[in-house]
Amino acid sequence: MRYVPQAFRNLSSLTRLSLEGNHIEAIGRDSLKDLETLYDLNLRKNRIWIIQNGAFTKLLRLGMLNLGHNFITDLPNQLFEGLIQLKTMHLEANRITAVECTFRHLLNLRNLYLNNNQISSISDSAFSYLHKLHFLHLSKNNLSSLPIRLFTELTKLKYVFLSHNPWRCDCKMLWFWQWTATRRAVIKGLDCAFLGPPNTTALNEPHPGDLRDCTVPLQLASEDKCSVGSTSVAPEPPNLPSKVILLALVCYMWYNVRGWDTSVATF
Template sequence: SPPAVRLAAAVAMAAALALATPPAPASGCPAPCRCDGAFVYCNDRALTSVPSGIPREATTLFLQNNLINDAGIPSELTHLRDVDTLHLQENRVRVVPRAALARLAALERLHLDDNVVTSVGVERGAFAGAAGLKVLFLSRNLLSAVPIGLPRGLEELRLDDNRVGAISEQALGGLGNLKRLFLEGNQLSEKSIAERAFRDLDSLAELSLARNAFAAVPANLPGTRLERLYLQDNRISRVSAGALAGLRQLARLDLSGNSLGVLPQGVFDDLSQLAQLSVRNNPWRCTCALLWLQEWMK
């Protein structure tokens, strides 16, 4: 009968349309990305900006290894109130604009390593409003100074392999929660660090100053809780008798790959917790002045 024919035709057409239409992407997930619960993977996609349509409930956003420039940080992420981890490493980010992160109220971990951020590009107030930020990776950028106005709750700061040539008295001011600070691979010397640069770092447990231009161990190291100090691959030729005084929690010290010939007796007297000392690859002068070190290391 005609109705039956029409019904059969409608069913056939619906089936054909179903075959011709590609499956809809996962609910709320932008086409170039993959979503797995609150984890959104948009990495390695040659993206030039942050895709629209990222689900509001996202907590971890992977955007690394794309072609995103500085315009990718602010406006396109402002609706993501629950994102606590943002991966933007290996992009083309040059600028961190003023209050760029202010609307990412839950942000705790920001990865901006392997970009082209300059000190001029970090605008004053760039981190204003990012009060919850605990981990900031800025390794392998073009920074010539420590960014000003870092969040006071910061616990880990990575600035390794930049062009930082000095640390002012204000640069690390107020960072009393900072536990790990990585400054290796810069252009620092004992003369370019302000006398009170480390004064507020009462929680610091790990400090790396490796691969810089130190000729001596810097003075006024943050000693209250420092457990690991890395000074390898500098030009250190002398360690003054009191250089390490007060570092009573220090458990690991690396002075390898320097220009040390001797060490003054008693230089490690305060280091009652020292469990690992590395002094290899130094041009030691084998004289009686070093006998004490041999005995001490037993």
């Protein structure tokens, strides 16, 4: 099975659908449009690498989406538009390399699995507005640091898994020490010297010598990349010297006049 069967389009009262372990490669814009009552969708262990924008727009009641163990590489910003009731998202074991603003409008999201990917960068606004996020799994990626504002709005975050990443315990991650010191959360997998033993903080202990001279402020103003519109503005042409403009104009007029003369002579 390479595509979602059209037969499912007539099951308008379906609440749970599992297509795990097939060979599905693509999810089209209209593949799931009639499954408006669907609550649980399992597409785990397929070969999905194409998902058209709008594929989930009609799934307004979906609470669990499992896309784990597929071939997904990109997460366009509008990919999950419409999933306003989604609580659990599985994207583990794919080929994702970056996270930008894909999850921004999943206001009811509680559990997010992004482990076992190839993520090397995360936008500082990637989890903005996810006020209900409770569980975040980022283990087994290519992360060396996290942006300073990443967890700012995650007031209910209780479990964070970060193991098996090539972390750099330098000034860029000093903010993480401050954040963990004020939160009662289970944080595993980021074993830096300026952090205490697992699940504890080192508030009363001095920072290591290599971090004493950090000049990076703990609270750093940062542009909200997700608030920038998707439309781009073409850059203005560079300012040219007036002599260059005049020369180009003369050449243009000479070429047109010469071409007109030639055409008349030929005629």
